[in-house]
Amino acid sequence: MTETDDHRCDVARCVDTTRADAPLRHMVTVLDTQESFACRSDESLLAGMVRLGKRGIPVGCRGGGCGVCRIEVVRGDYVRHKMSAAHVDATDLSNHRVLACRIVPAGDLEIRVLGRMAQHVCAPPATDSAG
Amino acid sequence: MALRGVLRAGEVAIRVMDMKAARQHYGDRMGLHEMMTDDTGRVYYKAWDEHDHHSIVLREADSPGMDYFAFKVFDDATLTTLEQKLEAFGLQVERIEAGVYPKSGRRIQFVLPSGHTMQLYAHKEQVGNTLGLVNPGVVPDEGVIRGFRINRLDHLLLGGGHLDENVRLFTEVFDFDLGEKLVDHESGASLAVFLSCSTKPHDIAFVLQPQQNKFHHVSFLLESAHDVIKAADMIGKYRIPVDVGPNRHGVTRGATIYFFDPSGNRNEVFAEGYVHYPDTPTLVWDTRELGQATFSQDNTPRESFLTVLT
Numbered sequence A: 001m002t003e004t005d006d007h008r009c010d011v012a013r014c015v016d017t018t019r020a021d022a023p024l025r026h027m028v029t030v031l032d033t034q035e036s037f038a039c040r041s042d043e044s045l046l047a048g049m050v051r052l053g054k055r056g057i058p059v060g061c062r063g064g065g066c067g068v069c070r071i072e073v074v075r076g077d078y079v080r081h082k083m084s085a086a087h088v089d090a091t092d093l094s095n096h097r098v099l100a101c102r103i104v105p106a107g108d109l110e111i112r113v114l115g116r117m118a119q120h121v122c123a124p125p126a127t128d129s130a131g
Numbered sequence B: 001m002a003l004r005g006v007l008r009a010g011e012v013a014i015r016v017m018d019m020k021a022a023r024q025h026y027g028d029r030m031g032l033h034e035m036m037t038d039d040t041g042r043v044y045y046k047a048w049d050e051h052d053h054h055s056i057v058l059r060e061a062d063s064p065g066m067d068y069f070a071f072k073v074f075d076d077a078t079l080t081t082l083e084q085k086l087e088a089f090g091l092q093v094e095r096i097e098a099g100v101y102p103k104s105g106r107r108i109q110f111v112l113p114s115g116h117t118m119q120l121y122a123h124k125e126q127v128g129n130t131l132g133l134v135n136p137g138v139v140p141d142e143g144v145i146r147g148f149r150i151n152r153l154d155h156l157l158l159g160g161g162h163l164d165e166n167v168r169l170f171t172e173v174f175d176f177d178l179g180e181k182l183v184d185h186e187s188g189a190s191l192a193v194f195l196s197c198s199t200k201p202h203d204i205a206f207v208l209q210p211q212q213n214k215f216h217h218v219s220f221l222l223e224s225a226h227d228v229i230k231a232a233d234m235i236g237k238y239r240i241p242v243d244v245g246p247n248r249h250g251v252t253r254g255a256t257i258y259f260f261d262p263s264g265n266r267n268e269v270f271a272e273g274y275v276h277y278p279d280t281p282t283l284v285w286d287t288r289e290l291g292q293a294t295f296s297q298d299n300t301p302r303e304s305f306l307t308v309l310t
């Protein structure tokens, strides 16, 4: 996989699927729920999930900053964009533990959800790291 | 009291992971004015109607969040008085020479009970709002008000522990008022506190978090709730990630939209709210009305509001 300097995947681009350079679609399977969705090669995995109204991965800042969308990529290739070092360290990266809002599928993927939204305002649980 | 002592939130230093993307967001999209880049690569912005040289400082780093924030005080004597009061309160105060921070007079710096680094300063170079000071007129030239049509930096919300200690510091040392607070109905524990040093409903707020020194959002003042809707149109057009679409806070009664910068730092544009005076009683919300306290147009709490921070 490669890391790019792109600030975010270009979800803003309006895509004409009849064009020769139209983005590819890759199947993403969430192993926790066995749900699958087709993610475009020009949007983040999380953006693809949200666009189709699917659930499973917690959705937070969508900029690689808050850490709630942490996943493990069990199988498949992807492109990784910058993400907060407060949530993902070198060991995480080499074990394909990444933030779903900052990776773009480069083929079909199987993933597991690691991140969690804290559930209750009165008893905020500890989160994994600062940032 | 006339407005003397601590005046307003005057500077917020935000970490971003990609300066190019951040410039597009804060400059091109939001419409803040880029004032300069210093020799460490930090980029400085102001909103059009602020007279001081800058109010937002961006620094490229490997994780987002806030480095420090600074309030402006009325004059240098205030700074001296507050340094003594801070030490009497029990905080360690660091002095920073004039000029260490660009365009800025001397500062004092200390760490809040919630873990955030706060500074105070009395002087910053004033560059004006383009209208001039004599017969200034009312409308700046075309292009000065642009993007989300932000008038000025308004307030910030920070996450951490020891909220009641923060309240004691801000009320006893800085003469803020506790405008509103959100408490747990069962235990009475403070979950969020909203503090004012002006006639605005809040100038700074803190929300309870399991970790110290977290950044919830920085908020910018717009002219009207209508401008909040127009900002939401631009946010949609440019596919800026939205946390909570246009709504009204119960606390402060401000019209709001929450969105994220490209590094995941939360921003808000904000308008309206009521007028606060030093004799306005503290308003208390509890968790039985968590929905209305946070978002009063649908009375629905958002889990991301209390859990997504940088």
Ligand code: FES
Residues within 6 Å of the ligand: A046, A058, A059, A060, A061, A062, A063, A064, A065, A066, A067, A068, A069, A070, A099, A100, A101, A102, B264
């Ligand atoms: S949603 Fe915040 S890091 Fe992905």
Ligand SMILES: [Fe+2]
Residues within 6 Å of the ligand: B155, B157, B217, B219, B268, B270
């Ligand atoms: Fe706010």
